[in-house]
Amino acid sequence: MSKERVTVIDIARAAGVSKSTVSLVLQGSHLVNAATRDKVNAVIRELGYVYNRGAANLRQSRAKSGIIGVVVNDLTNSFFAELAVGVDDVVQSAGYVQFLSNTGENIDRQRQVIASMREHGISGLIISPARGTEAADLKPLTASGLPVVLTVRNIAGAKVSTVMSDNRAGSSAATEHLLKLGHRRIAYLGGFDDTAVHEERLAGYRDALQAAEIEPSEELVISSAPSRAGGVDAIGRAMTVAAPPTAAVCFNDAVAFGVCDGLRSRGMEPGRDFGVVGFDDVIEAKTAVPALTTVSVDPQGTGRRAAQLLLKQINSGSPAAEAIITSVRLVVRQSCGAGSSAYPERKAS
Structure with missing residues (x-):
């Protein structure tokens, strides 16, 4: 069957009905009984046919x-x-x-x-x-x-x-930067753990920790909705572990903004008491207070x-x-604590 278009005739042949029956189904006619209509619709979905009322054929309508x-x-x-x-x-x-x-x-x-x-x-x-x-x-x-x-x-x-x-490289660079600032308890916060992008960014985080001979701690990897509310939730859970993190690589900027909100609700100031790095570099990242350190993907x-x-x-x-x-690049601003006396910069051990 041609990949360029699926015709009414193709549908009729596959469903074992007449062309006119297929046409009636496409028009939503009640003259076709429910069983036949369901069978024809199943074939339509399987073959990917689209009923375009304003076109004689699919290729022409697209053009x-x-x-x-x-x-x-x-x-x-x-x-x-x-x-x-x-x-x-x-x-x-x-x-x-x-x-x-x-x-x-x-x-x-x-x-x-x-x-x-x-x-x-x-x-x-x-x-x-x-x-x-x-x-x-x-x-x-x-x-x-x-x-x-x-x-x-x-x-x-x-x-x-x-x-x-390049999700893996970006997350690795973010984690490496926090390590250079002296952090050793670094969390990875946010994102649904059943998506490929989450897996790639988490892998980059782990790459950097392992390169610094730090064993990744699973209690510091906290999934949540990739949203501001998800960031609030994730940092709330992260701060309840026995040895809380001092910094976090966030799944995206939305999560990072939520992490900053959650820190402030605990009397902690992002960039001073806790290092935060996002991922995306949305427009608001530059104007946030503190300005957000983030992986820029443009x-x-x-x-x-x-x-x-x-x-x-x-x-x-x-x-x-x-x-x-x-390609991606790390944009260093204030939220990670760079330049702060709280986090004297030094090479990762």
Whole structure:
């Protein structure tokens, strides 16, 4: 069967019904009994067919729609707003319009918004997938030939293009910096532990500790929602262990901001009484008090790269998978305690 489009005839053949029956199902007609309708809909989902009311065929509608779908898992995190700005910079100059949707980590919502975008004939899709998304969830998209680019979060086995940050190197650099400031009890706070990005950043943290001949302490690795509230929760739990940490590498900037909130609720000042390092370098990181030390991944730049890769696939007509890993850098500001007499800088032992 052609990968470029699935036809009504293909659906009818696979379901063992007539073409007219498939058409009635697509139109939502009640003339088709429930059992047959369910069978046809199951085949439609399996083959990745999209009923585009305004087009004669899927390829033609994509070429003319001028719409790029962008689906993110948490728009309350300003990282994704900045990423969307980067996407828009590129697609707008190419004559496309961005349709942005937030899933709130809900896979069912993710399926709904992607289905709606496809019915509007999107030319391609950029997605930071909801927690728990699997390669099989993307198979209907790739089967239809729709160009797809994953960003921020990778999915094992998904045969689509990706734009990811060098998470392991970034987290390692953050941990190494805290070690140089004299810390030995360093926590890793925040993030869902069932996501690839969490695993990569945690691995970098452990790499740096082991290189300094410090055995990573599992009681100092605390998972939480990758949000400000999650950061408050994580630092609260971290400070209850028998030997509390003196610094933390945080899953992202949102968690780091929450850690700072949680420290202040305990009468501790970030950068003076406790070292904090984030990950992302969102706009607020520079203006926070204290200014946040963080691993810069350039959210807008990530969006631009994802959009450029997607447009390349759309224009070439070939959604061959490509993988881009963007470099990161540690931006040292006040929250880590650099320059503070509380943390005299010295080499890690």
